[in-house]
Structures are given as structure tokens and as C-alpha cells.
Amino acid sequence: MSTTDVPVAATVGRKGTWHRWAGRVDAATPVRRDRTVDALRAVAMLGVVIGHWLVSALVADPGRPGVLTNHSPLSGWPGAAPVSWLLQLLGPFFFAGGYAAARGSRGRAALPWLAGRLRRLVLPVLALAAVFGPVLAALPALGVPGPTRQVVWSLVSHPLWFLLVYLLLTAATPVLRTLTARCGLWWLVPLVGAIGLVDTMRPAGLPSWLVLAAVPVGWAVPYALGIGLAEGTLPHRAGAVLLPAGVVAGAALVAAGYPASAVGVPGDGWSNLDPPSLFTLALAAAQLGAFLLVRGRLAALLRRPAAWAPIAVLNLAAMTVFCWHQSALLAVSLAGLPFGQVPGLLSPPAGDWLALRLLWTPAFGAVLAGFCLLFRRVETHAARRPHAVPPA
Structure with a gap:
């Protein structure tokens, strides 16, 4: 045997193991499962995770050992707004959640279904x-x-607002399904109008109660669109309407004075996410329209076990990934704290910071993978069938 035969044989062996594993995952997937929605959820999850890693700039204070402060790199890069359009994928995430809830609750008693669904959402948080x-x-x-304690609390707790809204919409799924069955998707028009009314009040400042009320109302729109897809109310051809309508509406809103960034930027005056604005809904419409347009080709691709298996595994650990992704960033940052302002990790977000930050994302990902290995059983234990892909 020549020396070149060893790595070739090892590579073939690794490929064979990968394909066998992917084949087992593929065989365990229920036939009725819509793999395209799982792929959308996986992409949305990765967008949220990577987006948070790129906009959470923890800076070590050289004059105060052990002190971390949180900064936004977006305030120094106004041209980064288009990047936020690609990485702010909460609309698709809520859409996938609405689809999964509608499909999972079909033909099942409301209370047992809701208890199982909430258990899977809550246990990873606990x-x-x-x-x-x-x-x-x-x-x-x-x-x-104190500043470092505040950073730790902020990074760990802030993403959980999303889960509260998700829990509320999940609990409201039977009502939302009934509205969709009786009215189609036309009942969303008053919701969009309500968000527009809230937007007109932003310059004078929004009371906290109104912000709290508007958040679930805004995210109910993509969530209900997901229900519409599950119930057959949202046809695939709707993508040809949603995509251009979302793009045109988003451009018009920015021209009218809305912030161009899909996430909050210091100095913008207000954020498109706090609560979700008409621009956020326009962005979600464009993203979901693009998804509907490519859904057929995506379905063909995901019939291949090697393409489907990573998507399935990420969906099995979706809540674990979401709960622990900022903890991974925090763990790597705290490990670098003794070394001062490590470029791209603990340095001020200026100059080539973004390029250097991208080099750190594999380290964040490796630590997150470790957290998932430790805690994913909490999520899979909450599922009704822990060894299969959870019902969509």
C-alpha cells in the first residue's frame, strides 16, 4: 500500500459513515413532514445566532481590569443595514412556528397538544x-x-423576550387557526393597520404598555401566514406577490423616514424591532415571498439524505441553540478577558473589527456545540418522540 492510499481510504471511510448516518436520519423522518419549512427554520435560527454574534461587541476596559461593556458596531457602519436585512430572520422563524403549530395541533385535543408544545419550549429555558x-x-x-455583571445578565436574558412572544402565540394557535379558517388571511389586515397606527405614534414616544401589546400583534402576522400555509390558505404563488410587495413597501418606508436597519442602531431614534414596525413586516413579507418562490426546488434538494440530515439535527436542537448561543459568545469573551482588548473579540468595534469578528465565529460555534451536547437531552426529552424528528 502506498502512502497516498491511507488518506484516501480514511476519506472514503468518513464519507461512508456520513452517508450511513444521513440515511438513518432520512429514514426516521415522517413522510408527511415538510422539509422546506424545517430548512427555513434552520436558516432563520442561524441568521439570529450569527446576527447576535456580530452585533454584540463586548469591549474590555483597559483602565479597569475585569470590566466588560457592550457596544453596537452598527452605529459606526451605516452601510451595514443591508446585512441586517439578511440576518434579521425573526419573521421566517415565527412563520415556521405557525406552520408547525397548525400541523401539530391538527386532529388533536387542544389542551394535551398545548401542554406538550409548551413543555418543549419551556424546559430548555428552565x-x-x-x-x-x-x-x-x-x-x-x-x-x-457591576458593568460585567450587567453584560452577563443582558446577554443571557435579552433573547428570552422572543420566547415569551412565541409562547403567547403558541397558546393562541387554536384561535388563530379558527380565524384563518373562517376569514382566510384577510383578518391580518387590521393587525397590519394597528402596527401602522403604532408607528405614527413613535415620534411622541410609546408608552411601555403599548410596546408590550404591539410586539405579539406584529409577530402574529408572519405566525398566521405560517398557519395559512399549513391550512392551504396561503398558496405557493403568493410568493410572486409577497416578494415584490415587501421590497417596494420597505423601500417606500425607508424613504418616508423609517430606519434602514432591520435591528436597533444607537442614534436612529427608534428601532424597527421595538416593537415590530411596518418595515419589519415588509421585510418579513419579502423574505417569505422568496421562500415560497424557491420552495419547490428546495424540496427536491432536501430529498437527498446528505442535505436533509443537518437540517433535521439543527431542528431537533433549535431551542437549545437559541437559549445558549449568547452564552457561547460570553464564554469565549470571558476566556479572553485576561488578555485585554483581543482584536475582534474584546476590542472596540472600529476599523477591521467586523472581518476579525468573523474569524471568531468558529470559536463561538464550537463552544455552542459543546453546550448543545450537554443540554440537548433536555429538549429531546420534552419531545413526544425523542429519537425522531419532532412533528412539524
């Missing part, structure tokens, strides 16, 4: 709280500076 509750309580006794 695991996160079980770890960080004692950690946060111990930080003052360990002498951790």
Missing part, C-alpha cells in the same frame, strides 16, 4: 435558568464588577 441563576447570584461575591 435548564438555562438553573445554570445561570446561581452564577448570577454568585458574581457579586466573587468580586465581578
